[in-house]
Amino acid sequence: AGTDHTFPFPIDIKLADVGGPSAGLMFxxxxxxxxxxxxxxxxxxxxxxGTIDDAGKVGPIGGIQMKTIGARQAGAEYFLTPxxxxxxxxxxxxDGLTLVKVDTIDDATKALQKIGKGDTAGLPRCTKS
Incomplete structure (x- = not known):
């Protein structure tokens, strides 16, 4: 079951072969x-x-390594990572993929703006520990 929300404008998302909450952040x-x-x-x-809740918090997903591989194979250079x-x-x-650490939709929005402007030096990056 999902959660219903009322917005001041219509939202209609149709994307084939997407199931589960892991596309919440990107939507x-x-x-x-x-x-x-x-x-x-x-x-x-x-x-x-990443999942996303009503407060804009980004949550973890399953199969992260397969998603990063698929994203890079498709041509992505940056990957917003919970x-x-x-x-x-x-x-x-x-190789060639930068993992950008995001905890909230605000983090993700700021990261997108920086990447879009070519200002990537200060992006929060994922590390192994």
Whole structure:
């Protein structure tokens, strides 16, 4: 069962072959991007995963290493990674993929803005420990 919310505008997300809550963060960021006049990503290829709750907290997901591999194979250079998945994801990072640690939707939004502007030096990164 899901949670129902009332928004001041219609939201209709249809994406084949997506099940479970692990796309919550990326769906939420897609909505934020549509509500802003400027692109959050600046056209950069950014992937990510994570559940999201009503307070904007990003939660861990299963199969993080397979998701990072798939994202890199598809061309992503950055991967928004739930903080609680960072150590597991960092254990086997695909070459050319930067794991960006996010704990909230605000963290993720700020990271997207920085990546979009090419200001990536201060991004929070995932480490093995």
């Amino acid at each position: 939420a960021l897609g909505i934020v991007d549509k509500l802003n006049p400027e692109s959050l990503t600046g056209g950069k290829f950014i992937a990510g995963t 903080a609680d998945n960072c150590a597991a994801a960092a254990a086997h990072v695909p």
